[in-house]
Amino acid sequence: MTDAELQRSCHTVFPGHRARTPAQMFAAMSVWCEQHGVEHDVYGSGATIQAFEDKIARLLGFEAAVFCVTGTMTQVTALRLGCDDKGSPLVALHPTSHIIVHERSNYQLLGHFQALQVGDRHRPWTVADLAAVPDRLGAVSMEMPMREIGGQNPAWDELKAIKEHCRLRNVHLHMDGARLWECAAAYGKPLPEIAAGFDSVYVSMYKGIGGLGGAVLAGSREFVARAAEWFRREGGNVIHRTPYVVAAAMQFDERLQAMPAYFARTVWLYDLLRDYPQLKVNPSAPQANMLHLHLPVSRERVLDIRDQLAREHGIWLFGRAQHAALPDTSYVEIYVGDNLLSADDAAVRRALDLFTTALNT
Known part of the structure; x- marks a missing residue:
């Protein structure tokens, strides 16, 4: 039985949103398309996609936005253009940046820019981290929240200081906002206030939103137009983006x-x-609706426990598990979405009781 099949067999699921089968997702998309008179876009031109792009731009406080089929293409393109504008190929990245950890050196092998790893991999950036860089930077990329360290964010005053630092030094400040939507409640700030001071912002349409895939890049009208042209050059100009846009738009507000x-x-x-x-x-207090649990057993052992609880008790606690720094320790990620929101309190406690008992055996 695959992990997905094992998870679907469970009645108590901790991470994420309720998963839809392809048939369920496509049926919901069909109904939404009928209700809203959706026509296919053609190479990104069409009423539905352009209205959705405009909606994201307004929501974040920018002039324009453009849909792209992958966040990977979106981010390195935005950073390269930012470097071009500022006359320096150097980009400051946190050691846990998605670009470094998950994108297989694309920025380097494809010649997009040169990266400097800045700051402590276990902590969000401070303005002092950036001020300590002696080189002239073309761009800075900030992930908010920072997934690889449990969803941490810089303190609000620190974020404002970083924005001002980049402005004064004429550095393009880009936000990896894959989970930006999750920041607003923790900060208690409206999205335009969080995004203010950034030159460009990328947001995901499938992570917290639950769509099929894709991303949106927001910025000035001129910057977005240039990015859209580069997406075409890089192979991102699929003839119909409608399925991705509909899958996100139909549940975005909710x-x-x-x-x-x-x-x-x-x-x-x-x-x-x-x-x-x-x-x-980790972190010690919530900074987004996600967290990491560090555990006193190996990655292999905790995955065995996860599967055992799923098979015997119908409980699914987490998806992936990662090796931690110390031997025979691990950590897992929990994203708090529909599943935990609707779970019975007593069922959650029972699941944790069973989990900790298994960790001790």
């Missing part, structure tokens, strides 16, 4: 409206986890 509830449920989960001291939580 997902954004639920973000405060997801964060409140995360705060509740943190309170509950105090009763389980062997589960070490």
Whole structure:
């Protein structure tokens, strides 16, 4: 049985949103298309996609936005253009940046830009981290929140200081906002205020939103037009983007409206986890509706426990597990979405009781 099949067999699921089968997703998309009179775009031109791009731009406080089929293409293109504008090929990246960790050196092998790893891999950036760089930077890329360290964000005053630092030094400031929607509730700030001071912002249409895939890049009208042209040159100009846009647009408002509830449920989960001291939580207080649990067993052992609880008790606690720094330790990620929001409190506690008992055996 695959992980996906094992998860679907469970009645108590911790991470993420309720998964739809392809048939369920396509049926919902069909209904939405009928209700809204959707016509296919043709190479990115069409009423539905352009209205959605305009909506994202307004929501973030930018002049324009453009849909792209992958975040990987979106980000390195935005950073390369930012470097071109500023006359320096150097980009500051956090050591846990998605570009470094997951994108197989694309920026380097494809000649997009040159990267400097800046800051401590276990902490969000401070303005002092950037000020310590002696080189003239073309761009800085900030992930918000930072997935690889449990969804951490810089403190609000630190974020403002970083924005001002980049402005004064004429550096293009780009946001990897794959999970930007998850930041707003934690900061208690509106999205345009969070995005203000950034020159470009990338947001995902499938992570917290739950679409089929794709991304949107927001910025000035001139910058977005140049990025759109480069997406075409790089092979991103598929004839119909409609399926991706519809899958995101049909649930976009509902997902954004639920973000405060997801964060409140995360705060509740943190309170509950105090009763389980062997589960070490990172960050120590919630900064988004996600977290890492550091565990006193190996990655292989914790995956065995996960599968055992799924088979015997119908409980699915997490997806992937990662090796941690110390031998025979690991950590897992929990994204708090529809599943935990709707789970019975007693069922969540029972699941944690069973999990910690298994960790001790």
